[in-house]
Amino acid sequence: MxxxxxxxxxxxxxxxxxxxxxxxxxxxxxxxxxxxxxxxxxxxxxxxxxxxxxxxxxxxxxxxxxxxxxxxxxxxxxxxxxxxxxREFSASDIADLREVRSAFEALTFRLAAERRSPEGLRRLHRVLDAEWEAARAGDPLRARRAAADFHEVVTELAANDLLAELQRTLRSRMRWLLVQHDDLVAVAQEHQELYDAIAARDSRSVAALVARHLQTSSNLAAEHGAASSG
The missing domain is CATH 1.10.10.10 (Winged helix-like DNA-binding domain superfamily/Winged helix DNA-binding domain)
Incomplete structure (x- = not known):
């Protein structure tokens, strides 16, 4: 050995x-x-x-x-x-997850924009590159995993131990929620815009982009669910 x-x-x-x-x-x-x-x-x-x-x-x-x-x-x-x-997530389960995600990400992304470090940005950029590569290649498995990774790295950039603890508690269910989409390029594009705002420390833009991203995710999840059940 x-x-x-x-x-x-x-x-x-x-x-x-x-x-x-x-x-x-x-x-x-x-x-x-x-x-x-x-x-x-x-x-x-x-x-x-x-x-x-x-x-x-x-x-x-x-x-x-x-x-x-x-x-x-x-x-x-x-x-x-x-x-x-x-587990079969009910409509009520999903609504609960979305409410928690909405509150969690509004704070997490704002703190990430205020506290991000050069090394943290490099990690986030690597994940974003992986998501873009998979999305352009039409690889849903890798693209969705990278999209979920993007949100987890943003939590790291927020540099708040309690938020990180909450993220670990909810991680599996949130990752399940975050992969409920089929438009890989649209999600990657919104992540690109969020990355740019975090890199610029533009908290105001981050807040607006997070709100839009949550709505996009909800719309894409509904389409994904309809396609899966069809």
């Missing part, structure tokens, strides 16, 4: 065997979370421990633990015994 400099415990002189360790349940939760948010596992579809364990080549215990995590995150609805279902 080859150890690298980063594998050594500071001052100990020996490699840390737990460095970079992730429990199996964490890897299973990440896989299922991505599949739910990306729409691979559709709302209402069953999540059976035995079947998932066979698909992923793991035992049922990490699957059971992963499902508990996803229930806590609001993406999965538990059922009796050894299965669950992908």
């Amino acid at each position: 080859v150890f690298h400099r980063s594998d050594w415990v500071e001052g100990a002189g020996v490699p840390d065997p737990l460095e970079g360790f992730r429990p199996e349940s964490g890897r299973v939760a990440e896989r299922l979370r991505d599949e739910i948010i990306d729409g691979v596992r559709e709302p209402g579809s069953r999540l059976v421990e035995r079947e998932i364990a066979e698909q992923l080549g793991v035992s049922r215990i990490p699957v059971r633990d992963a499902l508990r995590v996803l229930v806590a995150e609001g993406l999965v609805t538990p059922r009796p015994r050894s299965w669950a279902v992908v």
